[in-house]
Amino acid sequence: MSIAWSETLASGSAEIDNQHKELFARINRLLAAQNNSRAGLEEIGRVVQYLTDYVVFHFGSEEKLMDRHRYSSSSGHKAQHAQFVKVFQRLKDRMFTEGLTPALQQETADLVVDWLLNHIKYSDRALGAFLRLKNVGSAQTADPAEEPVYDREGAFIHR
Numbered sequence: 330m331s332i333a334w335s336e337t338l339a340s341g342s343a344e345i346d347n348q349h350k351e352l353f354a355r356i357n358r359l360l361a362a363q364n365n366s367r368a369g370l371e372e373i374g375r376v377v378q379y380l381t382d383y384v385v386f387h388f389g390s391e392e393k394l395m396d397r398h399r400y401s402s403s404s405g406h407k408a409q410h411a412q413f414v415k416v417f418q419r420l421k422d423r424m425f426t427e428g429l430t431p432a433l434q435q436e437t438a439d440l441v442v443d444w445l446l447n448h449i450k451y452s453d454r455a456l457g458a459f460l461r462l463k464n465v466g467s468a469q470t471a472d473p474a475e476e477p478v479y480d481r482e483g484a485f486i487h488r
């Protein structure tokens with residue numbers, strides 16, 4: 330299992346999109362390591378840390394953008410980030426106590442990939458649309474007509 334970035338995930342913020350691409354690359358490193366039976370705990374620890382560092386950095390930079398531009402949906406968005414960190418931490422703890430059983434491997438892949446795709450599609454694209462209204466970042470999404478529409482305060486208007 331791996332995760333692939335596509336234009337349907339474009340938020341319109343080059344900063345956020347580039348970070349998502351790097352995040353996906355690091356997730357794929359973790360999923361590849363899990364699939365390699367020769368990968369020892371030390372290697373798992375390394376790729377888990379490599380991914381964790383970037384998750385912290387990425388969530389932090391999105392949250393700074395929300396604060397700087399007074400994004401009205403920031404508390405819900407931040408709560409999603411916090412929830413992910415909590416669930417991911419539990420999975421990491423289990424990796425080191427139970428080892429990487431196929432079930433845990435699958436659970437990790439499902440959680441990380443499903444959560445992230447869903448979060449990007451709805452929450453991060455909404456944030457990206459809001460930032461574009463504030464003229465933050467210049468990149469355009471492939472199909473702006475597909476975008477949910479938000480007013481200047483970040484309140485949902487229509488999809």
Ligand SMILES: [Fe+2]
Nearest residue numbers: 391448452453
């Ligand atoms: Fe986010």
